[in-house]
Amino acid sequence: MALAARTVGATGLGANFFDLPESVLRSRRNSKWNAYGPDILPAFVAEMDFAVAEPIQDAIRRAVAAGDYGYPQYKGGKAEPRVAEAFVARMERRFGWKTDPSLVQVVADLVQGTFAPLLAFSEPGDGVILQVPAYPPFHEAIATTKRELTPLTMRDAGTRHVFDVTELDDRIGPRTRILILCNPQNPTGRVFDHAELSALARLAIERDLIVVADEIHSDLVYDGRKHIPFATLGPEIAARTVTITSATKSFNIPGLRCGVMHFGTPELRQRFANTIPARLLGGCSGLGIDATVAAWTSCDQWLDAVVAHLPAARDRVLEVLRAELPEVRCHAPEGTYLAWLDFRELHLEVPAFQFFHDHARVALSPGENFQPGCAQFARLNFATSMPILDRILGRMVDAAKKRT
Amino acid sequence: MALAARTVGATGLGANFFDLPESVLRSRRNSKWNAYGPDILPAFVAEMDFAVAEPIQDAIRRAVAAGDYGYPQYKGGKAEPRVAEAFVARMERRFGWKTDPSLVQVVADLVQGTFAPLLAFSEPGDGVILQVPAYPPFHEAIATTKRELTPLTMRDAGTRHVFDVTELDDRIGPRTRILILCNPQNPTGRVFDHAELSALARLAIERDLIVVADEIHSDLVYDGRKHIPFATLGPEIAARTVTITSATKSFNIPGLRCGVMHFGTPELRQRFANTIPARLLGGCSGLGIDATVAAWTSCDQWLDAVVAHLPAARDRVLEVLRAELPEVRCHAPEGTYLAWLDFRELHLEVPAFQFFHDHARVALSPGENFQPGCAQFARLNFATSMPILDRILGRMVDAAKKRT
Numbered sequence: 001m002a003l004a005a006r007t008v009g010a011t012g013l014g015a016n017f018f019d020l021p022e023s024v025l026r027s028r029r030n031s032k033w034n035a036y037g038p039d040i041l042p043a044f045v046a047e048m049d050f051a052v053a054e055p056i057q058d059a060i061r062r063a064v065a066a067g068d069y070g071y072p073q074y075k076g077g078k079a080e081p082r083v084a085e086a087f088v089a090r091m092e093r094r095f096g097w098k099t100d101p102s103l104v105q106v107v108a109d110l111v112q113g114t115f116a117p118l119l120a121f122s123e124p125g126d127g128v129i130l131q132v133p134a135y136p137p138f139h140e141a142i143a144t145t146k147r148e149l150t151p152l153t154m155r156d157a158g159t160r161h162v163f164d165v166t167e168l169d170d171r172i173g174p175r176t177r178i179l180i181l182c183n184p185q186n187p188t189g190r191v192f193d194h195a196e197l198s199a200l201a202r203l204a205i206e207r208d209l210i211v212v213a214d215e216i217h218s219d220l221v222y223d224g225r226k227h228i229p230f231a232t233l234g235p236e237i238a239a240r241t242v243t244i245t246s247a248t249k250s251f252n253i254p255g256l257r258c259g260v261m262h263f264g265t266p267e268l269r270q271r272f273a274n275t276i277p278a279r280l281l282g283g284c285s286g287l288g289i290d291a292t293v294a295a296w297t298s299c300d301q302w303l304d305a306v307v308a309h310l311p312a313a314r315d316r317v318l319e320v321l322r323a324e325l326p327e328v329r330c331h332a333p334e335g336t337y338l339a340w341l342d343f344r345e346l347h348l349e350v351p352a353f354q355f356f357h358d359h360a361r362v363a364l365s366p367g368e369n370f371q372p373g374c375a376q377f378a379r380l381n382f383a384t385s386m387p388i389l390d391r392i393l394g395r396m397v398d399a400a401k402k403r404t
Numbered sequence: 405m406a407l408a409a410r411t412v413g414a415t416g417l418g419a420n421f422f423d424l425p426e427s428v429l430r431s432r433r434n435s436k437w438n439a440y441g442p443d444i445l446p447a448f449v450a451e452m453d454f455a456v457a458e459p460i461q462d463a464i465r466r467a468v469a470a471g472d473y474g475y476p477q478y479k480g481g482k483a484e485p486r487v488a489e490a491f492v493a494r495m496e497r498r499f500g501w502k503t504d505p506s507l508v509q510v511v512a513d514l515v516q517g518t519f520a521p522l523l524a525f526s527e528p529g530d531g532v533i534l535q536v537p538a539y540p541p542f543h544e545a546i547a548t549t550k551r552e553l554t555p556l557t558m559r560d561a562g563t564r565h566v567f568d569v570t571e572l573d574d575r576i577g578p579r580t581r582i583l584i585l586c587n588p589q590n591p592t593g594r595v596f597d598h599a600e601l602s603a604l605a606r607l608a609i610e611r612d613l614i615v616v617a618d619e620i621h622s623d624l625v626y627d628g629r630k631h632i633p634f635a636t637l638g639p640e641i642a643a644r645t646v647t648i649t650s651a652t653k654s655f656n657i658p659g660l661r662c663g664v665m666h667f668g669t670p671e672l673r674q675r676f677a678n679t680i681p682a683r684l685l686g687g688c689s690g691l692g693i694d695a696t697v698a699a700w701t702s703c704d705q706w707l708d709a710v711v712a713h714l715p716a717a718r719d720r721v722l723e724v725l726r727a728e729l730p731e732v733r734c735h736a737p738e739g740t741y742l743a744w745l746d747f748r749e750l751h752l753e754v755p756a757f758q759f760f761h762d763h764a765r766v767a768l769s770p771g772e773n774f775q776p777g778c779a780q781f782a783r784l785n786f787a788t789s790m791p792i793l794d795r796i797l798g799r800m801v802d803a804a805k806k807r808t
């Protein structure tokens with residue numbers, strides 16, 4: 001709690017920023033605090049328990065005050081280009097990535113942004129490479145569209161998870177078309193370095209792959225690491241890369257449904273549009289547009305505070321687990337607010353998710369959803385206040401100790 | 405103005421409900437009041453100049469107060485089924501249409517809801533029947549997806565526009581797959597009667613057509629008329645009908661992006677989903693969901709007041725035109741808040757849209773966008789206060805008279 005209090009004190013964002021009481025959180029109608037009953041502490045779906053940044057609130061309050069729910073417009077034109085312009089300006093400012101708003105397609109969410117390129121750039125039966133464990137909707141997208149999963153396993157290399165490009169090279173067949181890259185990686189928290197990304201880039205060029213680069217966690221990297229947008233690795237890579245991202249994860253507004261697909265070249269965008277017309281993807285709400293523009297242009301102070309708090313919360317998770325439950329393996333996430341926990345050494349008789357649900361009244365994300373056979377793994381979301389995090393960890397430790 | 409004042413007095417909805425000052429309207433960031441400069445009075449895009457219903461405002465204020473922009477959830481499940489349930493309950497209550505929430509797919513908007521069935525139920529080069537003049541995005545959907553337009557002309561029959569099914573029957577070829585039905589019809593304002601709809605239904609069955617029934621204006625019908633949902637014409641019709649609708653037109657919330665596609669049978673929905681996975685369509689924002697549910701369950705009083713006001717505004721348009729510009733043909737819209745004006749007898753030297761834009765400083769919707777060759781037609785949106793409507797009409801009359 002000391003760490004959280006220090007962070008809050010420094011931001012001027014208000015004492016409640018990181019410390020919303022549980023009663024306030026439970027009054028939200030979001031997934032995190034409503035999917036389970038009132039005695040469960042949620043640490044599953046990727047939502048943060050923090051107050052939304054004031055510039056986002058101001059943008060929405062303005063619309064409410066004006067009763068302004070008409071077709072979104074801005075300066076005589078459609079409003080969607082504002083999102084594209086805010087994205088482009090932000091990519092240059094944060095990552096030195098110079099690109100163009102005309103390459104941006106606004107979408108509702110990144111699940112849509114995953115289904116769409118799979119349908120546009122491959123056929124049923126074609127192979128799609130996916131780092132596993134993986135965000136469950138990636139599995140869903142591959143299965144629903146009847147593509148073939150080619151797994152790229154994130155292996156536990158002692159202090160972090162890594163993938164082996166040589167092994168992947170052997171698995172790529174004549175019908176492998178797409179690589180889904182998630183960086184920072186959900187759920188392992190890896191922030192891939194230049195060498196790792198370059199190896200994938202070389203393979204993508206050699207094997208003529210389209211890369212769908214999910215970089216939704218790119219704002220949330222720690223310990224001085226730098227996020228490298230995959231499309232910046234060179235023009236040959238840009239020409240085959242669809243970057244999908246949004247403000248929804250960093251700024252905690254997934255319910256406003258606004259994100260972007262960025263195509264590395266006009267040709268790639270046109271190839272996509274030949275199969276998936278923009279209008280099939282639907283319009284984005286005016287409130288989602290306004291909130292996203294506010295997030296990407298006016299909320300750096302809020303984000304800085306979050307990016308100061310999250311590694312402290314992460315370290316609390318690691319400290320408690322190492323001290324109290326050393327059988328649980330967990331490598332420090334380099335980014336994201338998600339920890340991938342390996343409970344195999346606890347030798348639980350039920351899936352780890354079920355054990356902690358039943359005996360700790362804590363809801364984790366079941367490992368099996370991220371990779372078949374991983375029922376003794378689970379993902380823990382640590383984007384909450386230190387008091388709630390301590391209760392989550394305390395309950396888990398108690399339940400595990402009581403058992404042994 | 406007297407009519408408007410009477411209506412307002414009866415509703416208890418507040419004196420400003422229909423009479424928002426122009427300064428308030430221009431403070432909105434919507435298309436209607438921002439696409440043109442400050443000296444133009446807008447009567448084009450289908451937005452209403454009325455204050456949004458309080459239950460909708462309350463729903464959004466609740467989310468803002470809680471900072472509640474997470475993944476929308478309701479009673480432990482996803483929130484989208486609430487929209488489906490509200491739709492089904494409303495269809496039964498208003499139209500005696502009994503259907504099932506499992507047949508409903510929530511979408512962002514009805515342009516998406518038009519592109520999607522065209523892509524799912526036809527191939528490039530296949531024929532799509534469209535009543536013309538037509539809502540411009542229908543033309544766009546047919547052209548973008550490379551389908552062939554089979555026009556079904558709405559002919560001026562003296563007091564209203566009608567279509568001829570026999571003529572249509574002759575035009576249907578072996579590759580004609582889809583009929584887009586717009587009822588109430590935009591822009592002619594026709595509310596089709598049972599005989600007209602039955603004739604289309606028989607043809608749809610005989611020629612094995614899928615019907616995309618846009619019923620977005622179904623709440624806005626006047627003079628004791630009744631809207632008949634096309635899917636209620638019988639099980640054989642339901643089995644081939646995709647109904648698309650939303651609360652956005654009746655309740656003036658298009659920027660919140662929430663609508664529904666209703667499939668008449670589970671088999672039709674499955675056939676659709678085989679080509680267009682639900683996730684490709686994207687998620688709907690929590691605010692759009694909450695607003696739509698509020699609109700469909702708690703805003704009847706507001707809607708009743710609107711449905712009392714709009715025919716008064718319509719009659720004002722007709723009275724003024726008949727008295728001052730009898731050369732302009734216009735049949736009383738039976739529904740919608742749109743009037744289709746035939747300016748051919750004015751013998752203007754430029755398109756009618758351009759003439760009134762330049763000389764009356766009034767923005768209508770150009771007729772050419774609804775049907776090629778209709779540059780001497782325009783659509784007028786009369787969903788505004790009587791004072792603004794009188795200024796629009798006065799400017800148009802002055803400009804046309806000055807010319808002659």
